Structures are given as structure tokens and as C-alpha cells.
Amino acid sequence: MMKKRKQKIFSGDSLIEVLLGITVFSAVSVGGIAIMNSGLNQAQRSLEITMARNEIDAQAEALRFIHNNYIAEREFSEDKWQFTDLWNKIVDSTIDPDDIMGIDTMNLNNANSCEQAYNEQFNGANGRTPFIINTRFVQPRGILIGNDAKQKYRNDVLPEIVIVNPLKTYDAKNSKFRTAETYPRIIYGFLHINGTTIDDMDTWTRINNENTDTSLSENIASAGKLYYRQMKAAEGIWILGVRGDNDDRAHNNTANAEFYDFYIRTCWNSTGMNTHSTITTTVRLYNPGVID
Numbered sequence: 001m002m003k004k005r006k007q008k009i010f011s012g013d014s015l016i017e018v019l020l021g022i023t024v025f026s027a028v029s030v031g032g033i034a035i036m037n038s039g040l041n042q043a044q045r046s047l048e049i050t051m052a053r054n055e056i057d058a059q060a061e062a063l064r065f066i067h068n069n070y071i072a073e074r075e076f077s078e079d080k081w082q083f084t085d086l087w088n089k090i091v092d093s094t095i096d097p098d099d100i101m102g103i104d105t106m107n108l109n110n111a112n113s114c115e116q117a118y119n120e121q122f123n124g125a126n127g128r129t130p131f132i133i134n135t136r137f138v139q140p141r142g143i144l145i146g147n148d149a150k151q152k153y154r155n156d157v158l159p160e161i162v163i164v165n166p167l168k169t170y171d172a173k174n175s176k177f178r179t180a181e182t183y184p185r186i187i188y189g190f191l192h193i194n195g196t197t198i199d200d201m202d203t204w205t206r207i208n209n210e211n212t213d214t215s216l217s218e219n220i221a222s223a224g225k226l227y228y229r230q231m232k233a234a235e236g237i238w239i240l241g242v243r244g245d246n247d248d249r250a251h252n253n254t255a256n257a258e259f260y261d262f263y264i265r266t267c268w269n270s271t272g273m274n275t276h277s278t279i280t281t282t283v284r285l286y287n288p289g290v291i292d
Helices: 015-072 084-092 114-121 149-161
Strands: 131-133 162-164 185-193 225-235 237-244 259-268 277-286
Touching (some): 015 131, 015 185, 015 259, 114 259
16 A cells, blocks of 8 residues: 655745845845945045145145245346246235134134135135136246237236136136035146247137137147146135234235245035035245345
């Protein structure tokens, strides 16, 4: 007599087990994606910090370069000056120490946003004149020749090298200074220069923003030579120069300041952060005329 084989009954997963499995899978997936996003944000922030420091270093080195050349040619006659006019342009943009006393955002960590820092530090009505140096166009006066070269250099070239905020109040739409869309950076356009030397400033043709040529080439045969050296905008970076002294000689007198403190500021909204990011440094350069 054959034994009757017992059939095994395989029961399916219950609804609770299915929901529990989906929950565990979802938690692991969301956690993995969150970790990946955190890693990407950290990498992006590290890159932004590096780029901000590069911009700060470029401004600091430009200040030191111009200052060193100014000192080196102090014994020269005026007709041999190459960088003295450029240094004087920078010094003229410095402000009185009393003008920064009312700026709550001189420590950018006290600002609620980068917009607040801009509104306070770019208040020209209080004598504050932030500026930036076009590091791609730091040119000596010798690039021009002719009887009126000195005046053309001061009128046409210097404003392209030291860009000063001319407005009484901050206005992003009408200023070359504006808050950063990504990280602190200087955006360049290009200058159109006919010939290999600049012998006549009237031949400068600035190609405006409506130009449709998007090539990054700096040597286009059909248009002469194109150099991406004209500053179009400074995003999230500026310099505030302050005259300093041990007594009251520097007040309202740029020439008698014992030294100049240049506060190089950056401010931007970094990826994945609830507050703005800032990096600042200070470059102190002494006035050799007062020291002598």
C-alpha cells in the first residue's frame, strides 16, 4: 500500500512583510542618495573655496606688484613713470578710517546675506569706494606713445585697470559689482586692438555685449586681435582700501597716510549651505614717502 505523500503548502508573504521590505529598501536608497549628494556638495564647496582663494591671491599679488614698481621708480622723473599713476589711482580709492566704523558687515560673518554686505559696503554716499583690479590688464604707461600718451593713459587705460564703484548706493543692474551667481569670480569680455602695439587709443574699439561672436580665440584674423581683458563684472569679490596711520595725518589726505590696508572680500552662497560663505584677507602696504 502506497503512502500518501503530504503536499507542502507554500504561503505567500503577508502584506506587512511586503511593506516592511519596501520601507527598508526605501530607507537604504534615500540614505545612499543623501550621502552621494552630501559628497557632491562638499566637492563643489571645496572647488568654490579654491576658486575664491585664487581670485583673492590674484588681487593681492596685483596690489603688491604695482606697489613694488611704484617704489622702484620713485627716483625717476615723471616722464619715466610706468606704474606711479596706477598706484595713485588705487590710493585715491582708499577711504578714511572713520568711514568704516559704521559698517556692521566689515566682519562678513555679521551679515545676514551677501546682499546686505553689498548694500552697506558699497554705500558711496558715505565715502565708501570699493574697487577691483583687472589683473589681465595691468599695463604700464609705456604701452602708449605720442605727446598726449600720459593723458590718454590716465583717461582711457587706468579706468580699465582699476574699476571703482561710482554709485552712491548699490545697484546691481547699473554696476559692474554684483553678488555671485556661483562663486567669486571676475567675468571678462574682450578688447579690440588693431595692430600689435597700442599707439593710438582712438583705435580701440570695444566690442559690446551685443556682439554675437562667442569664440574664445584671442586671434581672429577677420577682426584683428581680440583679448579677453576687459572686466565686464566682478561677482562676489571686491576690495575696500583704508588709509591708516598712528596719528591724524591720514584723515582726508591720501598722500600722508603711513600705510594702506586693503581688505579683499569675497561672499557667495555655496551649494548645500543655509548661510553664505566668506573668505577675506588684508594686505597692508606702507607709504614710502611718509616713512622717508
